[in-house]
Amino acid sequence: MKIDELKSLATGINMGSSLVGPDDVTLSMDGKGDLKDTFPVPDCDNCQKKCCPPRVVISLFDLVRFADDGLDEHVAGTFKGFVELYLAEDGKDVDLSHPHMFPTDPDAKGCVFLDEERKCSIYENRPLVCHSYPVAVRIDTDRNRLGLWLGGCQKYNISSDRAAFQELLDNAIQDYNEKLTSNALLMYSRSQLRDIGLGKYMEDEWQILIDYNKKNIDMEKQIEDLQQVTERLKAPQDYTAIMQRLQNDNDWLKERVENLEKEMTQQRERAHSIISEFTTQLSEQRKLMESLRQSDEQGRKSRWKR
Ligand code: SF4
Ligand code: SF4
Numbered sequence: 001m002k003i004d005e006l007k008s009l010a011t012g013i014n015m016g017s018s019l020v021g022p023d024d025v026t027l028s029m030d031g032k033g034d035l036k037d038t039f040p041v042p043d044c045d046n047c048q049k050k051c052c053p054p055r056v057v058i059s060l061f062d063l064v065r066f067a068d069d070g071l072d073e074h075v076a077g078t079f080k081g082f083v084e085l086y087l088a089e090d091g092k093d094v095d096l097s098h099p100h101m102f103p104t105d106p107d108a109k110g111c112v113f114l115d116e117e118r119k120c121s122i123y124e125n126r127p128l129v130c131h132s133y134p135v136a137v138r139i140d141t142d143r144n145r146l147g148l149w150l151g152g153c154q155k156y157n158i159s160s161d162r163a164a165f166q167e168l169l170d171n172a173i174q175d176y177n178e179k180l181t182s183n184a185l186l187m188y189s190r191s192q193l194r195d196i197g198l199g200k201y202m203e204d205e206w207q208i209l210i211d212y213n214k215k216n217i218d219m220e221k222q223i224e225d226l227q228q229v230t231e232r233l234k235a236p237q238d239y240t241a242i243m244q245r246l247q248n249d250n251d252w253l254k255e256r257v258e259n260l261e262k263e264m265t266q267q268r269e270r271a272h273s274i275i276s277e278f279t280t281q282l283s284e285q286r287k288l289m290e291s292l293r294q295s296d297e298q299g300r301k302s303r304w305k306r
Contacts, residue, residue, distance in 0.1 A: 133168075
């Protein structure tokens with residue numbers, strides 16, 4: 001079961017406070033007013049609207065559940081777009097329209113899983129968004145999490161049975177959390193996702209978005225560094241400190257050069273004195289040799305006279 005492997009991967013991701021629980025969402029109907037005592041509950045069995053659209057937004061978890069149930073061949077889409085929600089600073093203008101379940105027939109008017117009688121052919125295995133429809137958790141511009149009754153349903157009963165509505169809301173919360181976790185997994189665990197055989201659902205666009213995000217972070221860091229340097233250069237005491245340091249370095253170098261020159265002069269003088277001493281000794285040696293040669297010659301002459 002790949003879903004178990006996916007859940008196990010997800011437990012290794014620190015989602016911080018991004019995931020929501022029942023207490024984190026505020027109930028509202030199209031953002032207008034709270035739902036306190038009565039709750040709209042769709043009456044799909046008696047509805048002719050057949051609202052299942054040709055493209056349904058699913059998460060990586062839905063896709064993996066499909067794969068486990070042998071239904072993924074009906075899903076032609078790959079993952080893109082959710083990263084926008086993950087990267088969004090304020091939750092504004094987030095496109096939640098990806099990934100889709102693409103119908104194999106491009107002219108299809110409804111979901112790929114609708115049968116000839118336009119009933120859901122995978123009702124037990126339908127994606128989580130269909131379990132919660134039309135309730136969904138969304139983020140408003142103030143980063144509040146809203147459990148919205150989206151108003152897309154044309155045939156609902158107003159009920160005081162909170163449990164029925166709560167079931168829709170619980171599924172909506174789980175769907176939101178699974179979509180957010182999908183983003184994190186696709187952002188940070190791509191190689192592990194490939195390892196468990198999900199590479200075929202991923203595409204390079206994710207990598208481009210991830211690289212783009214990383215590049216932005218790097219650029220922000222570089223800008224921050226440059227700002228720090230500019231700030232430091234603006235400070236006059238810094239110039240003084242730099243000049244003082246250069247002056248100190250210069251003084252140290254000057255002293256070092258003077259010492260070296262002194263040392264070289266001493267060495268040169270020593271060399272001259274050694275050479276001069278050696279020259280004197282050589283000259284004395286020569287004189288001695290000459291006087292020995294002369295006395296030897298005189299000795300030989302006096303022996304001949306005798
Ligand atoms: S419009 Fe509402 S009641 Fe009708 S099928 Fe869709 S969700 Fe169900
Ligand atoms: S999966 Fe089933 S319930 Fe969901 S949109 Fe398709 S047909 Fe409708």
